Amino acid sequence: MVSVEEALDKVLSYVEVLEPERKPILDCLGQVLAEDVYSTINIPPLDNSAMDGYALRAKDTHGASESSPKYLVVVGEVAAGSMPTKEVRPGTAIRIMTGAPLPKGADAVVQFEDTDEVSRKSSRGDLSQIGILCQAKKGLNVRYRGEDIARGNLILKTETVLRPPEIGVLASLGHSKTLVIRRPIVAILATGNELIGVDQPLAPGQIYDSNTYTIAAEVSRYGGIPKILGIGRDSVQSLNEKIDESLDADMLITSGGVSKGDYDIVKDVLAEQGEIGFWTVCMKPGKPLAFGVIKRMKGKRKRKVPHLGLPGNPVSSMITFEQFARPAILKMMGKKTLIKPTIRAIIEDNIANADGRRLFVRVMVTKRGGQYHASLTGPQGSGILTSMAKANGLAVIPESSQRVKSGDVVEVQMLDWEEEQGEVKTLPIVSIVGKSQSGKTVLMEQLIAEFKKRGYKVAALKHSHGGMEIDHPGKDSWKFAQAGSDAVCISSPDKLAFIKKLDHDLNIGEIMPIVGSEFDLVLAEGFKKSKIPKIEVHRKELGNDLLCSPEELSAIVTDGSLDTDIVQFSWGDTVAVADFIEKNFVLNRQSNTFLPPRRKRAR
Ligand code: AMP
Ligand code: MG
Secondary structure, X not given: OEOHHHHHHHHHHOOOOOXXXXXXXXXXXXXXXXXXXXXXXXXXXXXXXXXXXXXXXXXXXXXXXXXXXXXXXXXXXXXXXXXXXXXXXXXXXXXXXXXXXXXXXXXXXXXXXXXXXXXXXXXXXXXXXXXXOOOOOOOOOEEOOOOOXXXXXXXEOOOOEOOHHHHXXXXXXXXXXXXXXXXXXXXXXXXXXXXXXXXXXXXXXXXEOOHHHHHHHHHHHOOOEEEEEEEEOOOHHHHHHHHHOOOOOOEEEEEOOXXXXXXXXXXXXXXXXXXXXXXXXXXXXXXXXXXXXXXXEEOOEEEEEXXXXXXXXXXXXXXXXXXXXXXXXXXXXXXXXXXXXXXXXXXXXXXXOOOOOEEEEEEEEEEEOOEEEEEEOOOOOOOOOHHHHOOOEEEEXXXXXXXXXXXXXXXXXXXXXXXXXXXXXXXXXXXEEEOXXXXXXXXXXXXXXXXXXXXXXXXXXXXXXXXXXXXXXXXHHHHHHHOOOOEEEEEEOOEEEEEXXXXXXXXXXXXXXXXXXXXXXXEEEOOOOOOOOEEEEEOHHHOOOXXXXXXXXXXXXXXXXXXXXOOEEEOOOHHHHHHHHHHHHHOOHHHOOOOOOOOOOOO
């Protein structure tokens, strides 16, 4: 059994960077440039205007302002795509559109908004003149020739990975084709007597071949070209026939038939037809992984095709693909970064690693309170493909680590990022608002006690307009602040306080990362202006109006009865208010998008 690193080294030592090909730039997305690209033109090709306005001489605007405009004679107009026919002489201007070449004599452009054009037009005034309402500096709103790309310069270096902006740069240089390392052709073969194609009816004992599809999709995703060979049966003859079809490919990936079962003959065929690099890797899932090179004659030519024999279990085959096939494909494409980006996340489950292999655990990573958290996506059996579909990362538990406890920090290979990552869970937060003396603090105390009783970890936030009572003159912390420290932290055996000087009133979004993410619920008092779910405390004696507008409120707690269709609770019925918060904001976390829930009729 080899280690994951030894296995990867071996695989990479058998694949080479492929040869370059010239092809249309739009087909090159994600490929690696195989030549230095120099510019034969200037971009922009001429000095031109960055605004719709008037091209003029900056000197002529000296002292211009809204109260004392400078008037210039308009001698012409120029639009993008045409050349100016007149020049700007002292005391004149030319009306100009964005992208149009700057007329001779002009050295600045004043945008329409800083001229009297609109008022002239509305008063049907004389448009042969224009009033300039601001003083322009030389170069104002002028884009100079070659300021983006200068003729003769190296613009894109060989080995650059082509993303949309690079493809745009190639287009802006007038290149319709470019030279890139070609994409590898990866032959994909599923093996197993039990497998059937997705377009066939299932007979007893059969299952649909899914590995072909996951592997082909992965190959495409990372830039290769999948060549689907279909399903090979568990016989030497069937496999040999299929392998023949793979000899033109740059790599063969099979799935299944590499374990120790009676019908697991893929590695035997490999041993007979070529050489085995390794078989079995110290990882879980994915231990029975075979790698070698198929050596066979095709016509008169001897062909050598690297062969990765992935295990048949759908999850094992995907995880081993990620660890070994993906880097091999990227290397063949000329890429330099072959390993997956990893992050460090707080694991939210206990994990045991009994047999000393490297464990790859399917997790969903979310970012909360400035921290990454990883939670298991359910049962981790290597046949449970949906656990992969729910995951955006693989937590990597080292061979040497026998168990990981919830709260430990683990390394996670990210499979997907950003918009593919799904909705980020947010820490539930509800604020209690109300007029002064309405009883906000009393309700806060009651709710905190109620949620503690229910077993929640609660953080309470208070917005205080006045000073801060804990910052007492004479205390050491106060003295440090007086001496000029920007923040003071006081820690005692059972409490921590952090007092930081601010230059503005923080909003909830800025406070939450400081609060951290260890809580189940944040209850805030005040923060009327924040866009978070709000419950207003209403007191009859303070009038029938509300502090917040109805559309901002999720509920009202009142000692009277208001004529509104917002959910209302009677003052004192704290259990019902807590139920409402729990149901709408704590348990239904995904829908907590800082907006009040849908209206209900009054109870
Ligand atoms: P094997 O490695 O051939 O023993 O296969 C291990 C498990 O993976 C068995 O339960 C197979 O039925 C399953 N399996 C193998 N190949 C595929 C495939 N192409 N699609 C779905 N499941 C597969
Ligand atoms: Mg099999």
